[in-house]
Amino acid sequence: MIDDTTGQEPAARRLRSSFDRYLQDKGKGRGGEGGNYRRNAARELERFAEWAAGERGDDDWTGITPEEADHDPTFEDLDERVFREYARHLSGDRGLKQNTVQTYYAYISAWCGWCVNEGYLEAHYAQRASATAPLPDDDGRKPGDQQAWTPEQRHALTRHVDEQAREAIEAYTTLPDDVDSLDKQRARYAALKAARDRALVVILAYTAVRVGELLRDSDDPRRRGVRWEDISLEDGSMDVYRKKQQWDAASLPDPVISPLRSYRKLMDPPTERWPVFPTLDQRTLAEFVQEELADRGEPSEAIDERRGEYARDLLLALDEDIRPPSITTDGARSILQRLSTAAEIDIDHPKHDYLAPHGGRRGMGEVLVRAFGYTVAARYLDNSEEMVRERYSHIEAGELGDVATEALEEIDSVPQ
Structure with missing residues (x-):
């Protein structure tokens, strides 16, 4: 819908107009301001918006709006073909692993589903088969979550x-x-x-x-x-x-x-x-100590003198109960x-x-599964047994391999 008075697309229909509300719904804590998901989703949504506007990608990429259009990308510009192109963009030769591509696309897909529920879009275009077809197969691994301390x-x-x-x-x-x-x-x-x-x-x-x-x-x-x-x-x-x-x-x-x-x-x-x-960062501790003593009514000269009596601000914080x-x-x-x-x-x-x-946690999981099995390990790791079996499936595979080897040795030892 074009505003007849300005000839421009209403700001409420631009893609970025929905980001803050979506992130607030997905965030944690007071006002939905916290949480790792919110931070990561915000990053990927901004990348998607820049790509849609022609600000990312190849030099000849002009975005998803028609060349003659004079507006930022809006919801009217979205369809399954757009998400198919974005899947191609993510899957391109950018050095991203298969599971990373899947993860990045999932953030955009989740936002698309939210937009359907909120009335911004008529259909969940990002989940249509034609849109997800260019995505690589998920190898089942999570980025960076494979190290285990031996x-x-x-x-x-x-x-x-x-x-x-x-x-x-x-x-x-x-x-x-x-x-x-x-x-x-x-x-x-x-x-x-x-x-x-x-x-x-x-x-x-x-x-x-x-x-x-x-x-x-x-x-x-x-x-x-x-x-x-x-x-x-x-x-x-x-x-x-x-x-x-x-x-x-x-x-x-x-x-x-x-x-x-x-x-x-x-x-x-x-x-x-x-x-x-507690943090031992010198700058952080200095700020906390100075601000707290000032709030208690200490003049700046007295604060400097007091800090000079201590080799480190942490020790002053302990004596004065200034909790860092x-x-x-x-x-x-x-x-x-x-x-x-x-x-x-x-x-x-x-x-x-x-x-x-995370390698310490995963390494401990290896120890527990091998010593006590999946059920006990799941309780200790605060995970479902199904997830633990999936994460540590290589252990069971190895044990089954030993069983198969033993069976073959017994069969081979029988006189023919």
């Missing part, structure tokens, strides 16, 4: 962080009484950092908790990171906000308890609401990159040159 890698990493933590804690606790105050603070900070790294590694290695359930997700306000009030060392449990959008207890096996207990004693958090894994945020999931990846390099771990993976967080 027992050798797990042992190498946990041994490294244990040695680092022991040395740092011993260096701090054996300081002479007359040591300079700032030197003692530096030693305590080094011990806290090493103990934090060890606690993070053993939780990722042995609990199979998803890193997004453990740490802060900047795109989801409900995921603020595990606090000390969420952990019961006596019961061996930890409350986490699960992927299924509800709180649940995760088990803490024995290898996790001692490092956590040692770390907590060293930190001595002023309240139970302190994050178990938890590290983020990206922060955990940076930590594991640093530790994997320092431990000189041999890693052979097409995407990750370090031990990624």
Whole structure:
């Protein structure tokens, strides 16, 4: 529909006019502002809009609107042929893997279905057979979700962080009484950092908790990171906000308890609401400390003087109960990159040159399936047994292969 007064297509019919409302419906948290799905969908919708307007792709691609048209792409310009062309665009020689193409197209397809329900479109063009025909077959794998820590890698990493933590804690606790105050603070900070790294590694290695359930997700306000009030060392449990959008207890096996207990004693958090894994980023901590002390009525000169008494802002935050945020999931990846390099771990993976967080969970899944079977592993991993069987189908295939080999050997051994 063209506006008779302007000769332009009404803004409400342009593709981008629907994006904010769609993303709000799909987002998480207050106002639908958070969530990884929202962030990823927003990125792919913008790419689709740019492609539709002729701003992406080959130099001779002019978009989906007629050359004589003088308007941005609208819903009237969409049909199954458009989505077929976009499927071709994604499947082109851009270096994308088969499953990645499927994932990117799925974001656009989901938006198309939403547009039908909301009255923007008359039909779900993106799901028609002719539209999806150019898409490659899905190989059943999720991008970047195939690394699994081997027992050798797990042992190498946990041994490294244990040695680092022991040395740092011993260096701090054996300081002479007359040591300079700032030197003692530096030693305590080094011990806290090493103990934090060890606690993070053993939780990722042995609990199979998803890193997004453990740490802060900047795109989801409900995921603020595990606090000390969420952990019961006596019961061996930890409350986490699960992927299924509800709180649940995760088990803490024995290898996790001692490092956590040692770390907590060293930190001595002023309240139970302190994050178990606070950020150690200097700029972030400086901002938090200065803002909080200013809110408490401290003048800037007094704040500078107070900060000068401490080797690190984290130690001042502990003394003044200025609760910093938890590290983020990206922060955990940076930590594991640093530790994997320092431990000189041999890693052979097409995407990750370090031990990624999800690899700890997947590696623990391998251990559980092999030791106790799919049912027990599914309960520990907080997944359905069907999904666990699918993810770890190579184990069953290997076991069946052994059975077949044994059967063949028995048959071959029978005299003919």
